[in-house]
Amino acid sequence: MGALLVRGTMHLLGWNSVRWFLYTIATLAICLVIYVGSAFASLAALVVAVRRGDVELVMAHTDLPRVHHAMVDQLVEAYLRRLGRARPIKPLERLAINTFGAGIADELTGKLMTHKNIAALLQTGAVRGDVDIEAIPPLANVDLSNVATYMGRIVPIKPVEFSLQLGPGEDTGSISMHFSRGGWKLSAINLPSRVLAMLVERLPVR
Numbered sequence: 001m002g003a004l005l006v007r008g009t010m011h012l013l014g015w016n017s018v019r020w021f022l023y024t025i026a027t028l029a030i031c032l033v034i035y036v037g038s039a040f041a042s043l044a045a046l047v048v049a050v051r052r053g054d055v056e057l058v059m060a061h062t063d064l065p066r067v068h069h070a071m072v073d074q075l076v077e078a079y080l081r082r083l084g085r086a087r088p089i090k091p092l093e094r095l096a097i098n099t100f101g102a103g104i105a106d107e108l109t110g111k112l113m114t115h116k117n118i119a120a121l122l123q124t125g126a127v128r129g130d131v132d133i134e135a136i137p138p139l140a141n142v143d144l145s146n147v148a149t150y151m152g153r154i155v156p157i158k159p160v161e162f163s164l165q166l167g168p169g170e171d172t173g174s175i176s177m178h179f180s181r182g183g184w185k186l187s188a189i190n191l192p193s194r195v196l197a198m199l200v201e202r203l204p205v206r
Contacts, residue, residue, distance in 0.1 A: 038179075038183065038184060039162065039177065039179070039184050040144070042061065042177065042183055042184030042185070043144065043164065043177060043184070044144050045061060046058070046061040046062075046122075046139070046177075046186060047139060047140065047142055047144060049061060050119065050122040050123050050138075050139050050140045051123070051140045053119065053123055054119075055115050055116055055119040058115075058118065058119045058122065059115050059118070059119075061185055061186055062118060062185055062186040063178060063180065063182075063185040063186060063187050064113070064115075066178060066185075066187040066188065067113055067118065067186060067187060067188055067189060068109055068110075068113050070176070070187065070188035070189070070190070071105075071109045071112065071113055071188070071189065071191075072105045072106060072109050074190065074191060074196055075105035075108060075109060075196065075199060075200060076105055077196075078193070078196035078197055078199070078200045079105065079200045081197075082197065082200050082201075105200075108199065108202060112127065112199075113189075118189070121136065121189060122138065122139040122140065122175075122189070123138055123139070123140045124138055124140070125137055125138040136166065136172070136173040136191065136192065136195065137166035137167035137172055137173060138166075139166060139175060142164070142166070150164070153165035153166075153174075155174075157176065160178060160179040160180070161176060161177065161178045161179070161187065162176070162177055163175065163176045163177075163188075163190065164176075164177070171192045171193055171194075172192055173189075173190060173191055173192050173195070174190045175188065175189055175190065176188035176190065
């Protein structure tokens with residue numbers, strides 16, 4: 001009798017463990033679907049806003065401080081590459097440029113990353129004015145209904161950020177989306193290296 005009771009208890013505990021395991025897996029699967037779905041919906045909403053040329057709506061889906069900071073980082077890296085081609089960069093000099101990089105590239109970034117320029121760059125792949133940029137695949141051309149094509153261009157960066165390659169090549173430009181309290185928002189416009197090289201020609205060589 002006692003043996004049967006013990007065996008029945010163990011069987012019940014085993015079934016409960018399986019139920020909890022299946023419940024956990026199902027919960028994680030639902031959370032993953034919601035996570036991916038919200039990212040896709042936010043990206044689709046940004047694409048629609050870009051196609052309409054609605055600057056205010058584009059900015060509603062944009063984390064401007066992150067976009068600005070990301071552009072400064074890109075310009076500083078390109079600036080370092082430019083200096084490295086001209087002469088060897090000393091470790092202390094590299095540290096100084098990285099430390100004060102925002103001051104070096106901030107003015108150029110401010111001219112480039114205006115509300116209108118961001119919307120124009122995403123819609124047409126070009127900006128005309130104080131700062132000229134061209135030959136970037138427009139985000140407006142992205143057809144998210146072609147899932148097979150664009151799934152290969154989406155690269156997870158961290159659990160709360162991913163990038164989308166805008167063209168078929170590796171260095172054609174991309175955008176990044178970041179998740180925060182306000183949901184998924186544009187966090188970076190990553191320019192091709194050749195475009196960055198042209199932009200840093202405006203910066204003085206020190």
